[in-house]
Amino acid sequence: MTSTKRKKLKAKGWKFGNVQEFLDLSDEQMVFIEMKLALGRSLKEHRQRKGVSQAALARLINSSQSRVAKMETGDASVSIDLLIKSLLALGASRKELARSIEQPKRRAAV
DSSP: OOHHHHHHHHHTTOOOOOHHHHHTOOHHHHHHHHHHHHHHHHHHHHHHHTTOOHHHHHHHTTOOHHHHHHHHHTOTTSOHHHHHHHHHHTTOOHHHHHHHHHSOOOOOOO
16 A cells, blocks of 8 residues: 555544454464464465365364365464475475474565
8 A cells, every 4th residue: 555545544543453463362372373374374375285185184174165265374273283284285394383383474564
């Protein structure tokens, strides 16, 4: 967004901030969410790199394709342990898991 547009919106009463402020999340909650999203991205990257479809991964972990899609997009109903188990099922190492959660990508300000 251009600074001119931002100034116009602020003049009309719009407020700007980040997701953490908007949802009133603690630092711990933000780290947890960022880790979960990072694991989901890592799962998708590993799956695609191995040439495995969502349906094939679902069969491998005794789940459904729609569940795998939710895992990859960071759906709130997905547990971190399921993400980790799925990454391990795809052959991810402990080091790869650690790297995927070390520096999660930051979300843009709202």
